[in-house]
Amino acid sequence: MKAIMKAFKKAVALDSTVHRYLKVKMPEDYLYMENVEVVPLTYSEILSATMYYPVMFGIQDEIVFPFAVIGINNKNIFLKKNGQWKLDTVPNICKHYPFGVFKEEDDYTIIFDETFASSDGERIFDDDGNETEFFSKIKAGLTELARDFHDAEECSKELFEGGYLRTLNLDIETKLGKMQFRNMLIANIEHMSRLQPEKLYNLNSKGYLLILHAHYLSLRNFKLFDIFAEI
Template sequence: MKAIMKAFQRAVALDSSIHRNLKVKLPENYSFMENVEIVPLTYSEILSATMYYPVMFGVQDEVVFPFAVTGINGKNVFLKKNGTWKIDTVPNVCRHYPFGVFKEADEYTIIFDETYASDDGERLFDDEGNDTEFFSSIKQGLTELARDFHDAEECSKELFNGGLLKTLNLDVDTKLGKMQFRNMLIANIEYLSRLQPEKLYSLNSKGYLLILHAHYLSLRNFKLFDIFAEL
């Protein structure tokens, strides 16, 4: 994923030479998400995300990707005061923080938020620069995350190039205030209704048809913001 989540305060690319002695203390809860309003989604979580979050598609540097709206005006409505999540559907990228992946061209790089460097944390590399057992486990999860992001981008690209996504400008008004979305992408339901059966079959066999409908209907979840804000 090329977009770096807002939670990253000092994101750096990990290097076994530069960060040979780096120690990391993982966060105890999701309080780092307090001010995050938008989270990029991986392919495997799009459908589950549409149950609670408004899900749309965005474009950055010609890359199309899905994302979930988690808050408004710097307030994450899904986060409790004690740093726990209000629902069980937590975006994948949050589960890996303070680590993440950044895509440049066709290469993924592991990034880390330096604010979580700690003298009493776990080492990522041994004295020879090899991955520790602690970091090997994290690295395996990040590899799966990168693959999942890749699948999300491939799905989004096919939908966009096939004319199945159209530009959306949306004004949202909640108890927490107003929010504007400009040049976002949403399912082109009108175009979808005119597709030939064989094209619909192809979309359905890939799981894309369900994603289009679920994401389109997920915009109703902005109505849930007022409810979640009071929990």
Template sequence: MKAIMKAFNRAVALDSSIHRNLKVKMPENYSFMKNVEIVPLTYSEILSATMYYPVMFGLQEGVVFPFAVTGINGKNIFLKENGEWKVDTVPNVCKHYPFGVFKEVDEYTIIFDEIYASEDGQRLFDDEGNETEFFFTIKQGLTELARDFHDAEECSKELFEGGYLKPLNLEVDTKLGKMQFHNTLMANIEYLSKLQPEKLYTVNSKGYLLILHAHYLSLRNFKLFDIFAEF
């Protein structure tokens, strides 16, 4: 993912030589997400995310990607005071923090939030510079995360270039405040309704038709912002 999630305070690229003696203490809950309003989504979670979050597509430096809206005015409305998530669908990128992946051109780099470096944490590398079992497991998860982000970008790119997404400038007025979205995209439902059967079949066979409709309907989830405002 090219954009770094707002939760990262001091993101650095992980280097086995520079960070040979690094120890990491993993967070106990999702409190690090308390100020995050936008979360990038991977391909495998788009449909499940539309159950609770407004899901849209962003356009940044020529890259199209799906994202979920989790909050407004610096407050994540899906997070409880004790750091637990209010719904059972937690965005994948949150599950790997304080680690993550950052894409430059076609290469993914592992990043780390330095605020979680701790003397009483777990080591990433042993005295010989080899990966510890702890970091090996972390790295496996990040590799799958990178693949999932890649699939999300490929799907989004195909939808955009095929004319299935159209520009969206949206202002949402909730009890928690107003939100404005620029450089975003949403499903071009009018275009979809005019597709020839063979083209519609192709889009449906790839699973993209379901994604488009689910994302379109997910904009109704902004109503949850009003509901959560009352609690």
């Protein structure tokens, strides 16, 4: 993931020297997501995300990636007032907060939102600068998250370079307001309809064909915004 999720108010790269005595208080709910409208998706969750969220592809600094739209006008419509998620399908990136990963070229760096530093939290490093058991478990999850983001980028890159995605400008109107999407990418259905059987087979064998169709149909989930906004 190249971009940092909007939920991070004060993101910093973790350092065993600088943050030797850092303590972290993990969030008890998802209230930190209340103003987030868009989240990047990992490869393993794309299909499940298309069931409820509009899923599209974006491009930043030549990196193509999938993302889900979860809100509008600084309001996450899938979040209850008590901070609980309205669905069982919570974006993977949310499950690791206030930690995350940031990609710079081919390397991933662990980041942390300093607003969750707390005197009564859990230590990240011990006095010798070694990882605590608490952080080792978190780091293992972040390592898997980075791999999953990498797979999402590889899938998106192949689809883009193969001509299976096309540029889209989209205007959406809901009860909560209007949304404009410029230079987004969606499945190029016309191109896919002209594919030779062997190319279709290759897409299907990789699982990409199902992703393309599911993502394309997920745009109708914008209709759910009016429903979830009232729950």
